[in-house]
Amino acid sequence: MSEFAIQAKKVCKSYGTVPVLFDVDFEVKKGEIHALIGENGAGKSTLVKILAGYHQQTSGELLRNGRPVVYHSIGAAEADGVVMIHQEFNLCNDLTVEENIFLGKELVKRGLLDKAAMRQRSGEILGRLGTTINPRSRVKDLSVSEKQMVEIAKALAFNSEVLIMDEPTAVLTQGEIEVLFRIIRALRDHGVSIVYISHKLNEIKELADRVTVLRDGYRVATEKVSDLSEDDMARLMVGRELTTLFPPKGGPPKREVPVLEVRNISCPKYVHNASFQLYEGEVLGFAGLIGAGRTELMECVVGLRRRSAGTVIYRGQPLSARSYGDAIKQQIVYLSEDRKGKGLFTSMPLAPNVTILSLQDHLTRIGFLDSKKEDATLDRTLEEFDVRVPSKRALLSMLSGGNQQKIALGKMMQVDPDVVILDEPTRGIDVGTKQQVYYFVRELVKQGKSCILISSELPEIVGLSDRVIVMRSGVIMGELTGADINEEEIMLYATGVKGGMAG
């Protein structure tokens, strides 16, 4: 018997004529948590998709328990115990939890569904995961983290031996992450091998046994996690020194010119009586747990969501609450946290994505759309933001996450914004691109613009913000400046131990 649950040997993969993986060796031992890291476009997704039967390698071979295997389909890989859990969930929202768990593999007795058996099995598996989800509730009524648990339950229902998880914590809160880690460790102790893709190096340090680093389609290292520091991992991923992830801050906040004054905004169920000021030339961080109402508050500010009360004053003038279009005219822009669902048109080419906010600047003299001007704007954006694209005529969906985010930033900049509201601007992007985003934000505020940064990654809030507001359950709990901006202090407010002065 082999000590490895699954191995890739000298695996190459090309899409058409574009090679994306070069002679990659990758071995996962039985009962280990093996992290896979790399920048966007390094080939992580391609590699795990080959392991899970989504794609076939161009050359090289796969070994399962030491025996060569070929997976022609996802089903073949699953039948052999290799299951991938997606970043985006593969669940039918209108079906119940138990129906989802057994989807496509229903238990049958005398030609009819054996619902009792499936219900019992579902209950057992969910119990093993330590969740209290009711197997009969509909998936659409579950929270994001509960859906994730259902995905894992789905994989466990069939005695998977290799579990591939692609960014499982991207949408989870700290508490939920801890539960997930406990489950992952328990699975490992039962002999399951876990391939764990994440951009969060601190998680990998905490959770994984070994780590493989990919860069530009090559494997650059496989090491024990205990032998590497987070800095080492970042360096291996990027291939250069990441001297400082965050640019230096702009000194103590001046608080001279208030740009945006938000007074007593409420939005039923989400935001209660929130007030704050944004000053010229500052990065104002908004921290809080997921569901704290930060996104909803900002959507109320820019007119994307109806507010039940409150006013917004922008440079001394009231800002209309009616539509986002009014905010854009005043050069206030909002970057959505949901890049694919709300931020960009994935099925459209790049140019219309970049120019959609600023079509009035891309017209001919008689008022028709000017494709030459649009192309020029695209060229400028690609260069300014260092976007890597397969072709200028590519569809947006062909870009990696980090490059899509750069397009989203470029789109926003077309209206020459004065106030920039960024909602989770680095979600799901690699550390190199993150650094570029941070320097971009700092550069903006240096030019006298103002920025609101919503982030659930505390290091990001701490590293980038000049001032931090913490929200909890729709209420602003407190404001931190200077040395008070640290992770411990923020968590005290976010969890309700401290603060609540405004409430």
Add this chain to the structure above:
Amino acid sequence: MNQVSAGGLAKVKALGSRFSWQDIGPIIAVIALMILGTAINPTFLSMGNLTNVFTRSAFTGIIAIGATFVIGTGSIDLSVGSMAAFNSGMMIIFMNYLVQHWGATWSTIIAAMVLSLVLGAVGGLVNGLVITRGKIESFIVTLGTMGIFRSLVTYLADGGTLSLNLPVRGLYRPVYYGTFLKIPIPLIIFFIVAVVGAVLMYKTRFGRYVLAIGSNYDVAHYSAINVNRIRVLTYILQGICVAIATIIYVPRLGSASGSTGYGWELEAIAAVIIGGTAMKGGTAKILGTVAGAIIFSIIGNILNLSDAISQYLNGAVQGLIIIGAVLVQRTSKE
């Protein structure tokens, strides 16, 4: 994180060269059908027959141009055939009334044309407002108005037929049967509507917003597009297209009844789909729509000219063509 997908690369090539089989597929189909028609019966190519074929395609073609916008946003309008019938009825009643005061003059006809345009625009406005303000599926709303318009015209005609005053009919006749530089007038109008449609779709902000909404409703909303306003505008545009089609249809028969324009909505939608526009929205092929409308007309004509298939099977052949065209598009994409 995601690498370039294999299907994606094929698209890059297609986009890079700015040439795509999908775009010219419907045109090739038109040419192929014309060759087939000539092979079956040489009279197909006669000037008289071709003129007839293309002129017949004008009604559904003009309506289909409007439908391309509605479908481009990912919606649908099932009420167009009934609306055409209702408009026809109202035009005839209005002209029959005006003729008592103004006589059989062009003023009478032009006033009725204006009425048709106003009714079309208002009908579209109502469809659009109910859909957007009421937050109801466009399929449901227009299924409802389809029944309402159809029933109204039947009521106006008292279950029978509304006939246009004979002298007015004589004066109005050339709008359908006349020619300009030997080209039938309906064809000229079809051409103008198609060109205006193409300019609107590809060269204006309105067109871009239509495709943006069809591509992703939420992203459009988050891109400061007034989604409801644009959707209402597409329905108004659709209504105006129906009105234009009605204006050239009325002089053809000079009558309207409960069965006028029957099934036009399906023919228009089919022309749009055959032309390569996706039902879910986000793409729109105006030239394809024009070709789609012509394809339908040619098939009907070929069946007329040949003895091989009964012309009662016209609908069956059309159905096969719709399914076949979408299958071809699907496979050429993959």
